[in-house]
Amino acid sequence: MATKVIEEFLKNAIGLDSTSIGSVTVDRSVRRRMVECKLPDEEAYFKLLTVSPPELQALIDEVTVPETWFFRGVEPFRLLAEYVSAEWRAANPGKVFRILSVPCSSGEEPYSIAMVLMDIGLAKDQFNIDAVDINTKIIDRAKLGVYGRNSFRGDEGDVVGRYFHEVENGYAINDIVRGSVNFMHKNLMDKDFLCGMQTYDAIFCRNLLIYFDRPTQTMALMKLHGLLAVQGMLFVGHAESGCVDNALFSIVRREGAFAYRKSIGPKGDNDTASSEEKDANKPIFKEGSNYKKNIKRSARSGPAAGPPAIKAMKTTLAEAVPGGNEEDFLAKAAQLADRGELDEAGWLCEKQLGLDACSADAYYLLAVIREAQGHLQFAQELFHKALYLDPKHYQALIHLAGHAERQGNLAAAATYRTRAKRLVEAD
Ligand SMILES: C[S@@+](CC[C@H](N)C(=O)[O-])C[C@H]1O[C@@H](n2cnc3c(N)ncnc32)[C@H](O)[C@@H]1O
Structure with missing residues (x-):
């Protein structure tokens, strides 16, 4: 073994x-x-x-397992075509439609996307497809664009006659389709994965999450969320829809497509909290956007109040995150949140998570922002993620205690407060 x-x-x-x-x-x-x-x-x-x-x-x-074929599952490609022609084009005249295929394996998926877009009348310069895989050999095969029978399993309709020509060892994709995909060798798990890229209007991430455990799936989906434009479409594999966090993405009800829309973006366009939840949460930022009040109140309400040395006693959100220089997304996000510009602040946190999906502080700050916006359930999940990544995150413990109390789970609340208290004592 x-x-x-x-x-x-x-x-x-x-x-x-x-x-x-x-x-x-x-x-x-x-x-x-x-x-x-x-x-x-x-x-x-x-x-x-x-x-x-x-x-x-x-x-x-x-x-790695590179299994793939043209128009695999077919329905996502139909939905993509409908979305672009019926909705996206009208809403974005003159813009280039940007798509990411990760993982792309030997290229069948991104080339299928290119053929779909050409079939609905998009010229080569009206769309951009980035295709990423970690397997170098497979990326070389993708760039070559020559395929055997195994890549055609009946889903592809009549594309062979229209987009391929026969060569000695199979079928070669035509040069226009081949030239419309940018293949890249990259690792989705890298901290700086596609860092600095413009957001995508659609992301295909099919048959990769099945190889990850839960925390890794969450990290990957947070990255994809950061890379996706507001209202952008995410496609996952048929066995992967169970791992998509419905606080981040809302399902598109279309059988066989396994598609989602990005649900919370810079405009806070989706609202998952009930009005009751929102009311319960309102005072947190209503008393002033100053973070200190929130922390002090949380600390007062239980035995966990601690010395000023710990993170929880930092005066403002801006001070609560490390770094604080102008370039730092989190520092900027904190400043914006302090000024009450929560949508923009949340968006920056997501960007930061796209760069570093293991940042407990980014999850924490995003949680505080979502909490203030009334997305209580989502906030609670984010606090959990922060605590998972940093089990000594005092503020996350205090917030989770508050959530547990509101839900009537006093035993869980006491556990969180005890953990927080121990941190203070150990400080
Ligand atoms: C089963 S294929 C999926 C291809 C295509 N999306 C599909 O559904 O047909 C899985 C691919 O994931 C790639 N892969 C595995 N781990 C990866 C990672 N961390 N980053 C990028 N690609 C990865 C593998 O090299 C393999 O080509």
Whole structure:
């Protein structure tokens, strides 16, 4: 068996949860690489893995599952065509429709998207498709654009005659379609994944989340949320709709499409909280947008009030996040939130999470903002995420205690407050 250490290393590197494909499969890949590297045992191989990025890439190329075909599942492509022609074009005259396909594997998915867009009359310069995968070999095959019968499994209709020509070893996609996709070798789990890119109007992220565990799925979806334009469309695989957070995305009811719309953007366009929840939450920012009042009140209401040294006693939101320089999304977000510009502040937090999906402070700040906007359930989930990433997050504990109390769960509230109190005592 491949050692747990190698499985853990892979998980940290690319998000792969080895239970999704089975330890035996991981083990087989490791053994193949060990033979290739002429290494006697797993320990020696692991050592190499930790110091050699090329070897890590070779293992990734070996272990990832590139299964895909043209117009896989077909319905998402139909919905995309309808959305662009019936809605997006009219609302965005003269704009370029931007799509991300991640993971794109050997290119069948992004090329299918290109053919769909061409079929509804979009010229090459009216859309932009970025296609990303972590497997270098597969990206090379995608760029080549030559496919065997296995890439055509009956979903593709008559596209072969219109967009391909026969070559010696299969069918080559025509140059116009081939030139309309920008293939990139990237890792969705990287901190700076597509950092600085313009947002996308649609993202296809199909058949990748199934290889991740829950926290990794959440991180990935937060990144995609940050990369998606407001009201943009997200498509996931049929086995993945269960992991899409309905506080971030609202489902598009179309059988077989597994599509979502980004639900909360800079305009706070979706509202998931009940009016009762909103009323319960109102006073938090109503008393003034100053964060200090919120913290002090929370601290007063339980035994967890602590010395000024801890984060909770920071005066304003701006002071509550580290960094504070002009370039820092979070510092800016905090300043905006302090001024009551919550939509914009929330948007910056999402941007920050797109850059660093493990930032407990970004989750925390976003939670406070969503709470102030009345999205209580969503806020609670975000506080949980902050606490998951930083179990010593005093403020998240205090907020969660407040949520538990409001829900009548006094035992949970007491547990949160006890944990917070211990932090203060240990400080
Ligand atoms: C089953 S294919 C899915 C392809 C296509 N989206 C589809 O549904 O047909 C999964 C792909 O995910 C890629 N992959 C795995 N982990 C990744 C990561 N962390 N970042 C980017 N791509 C990844 C693999 O290399 C593989 O090509």
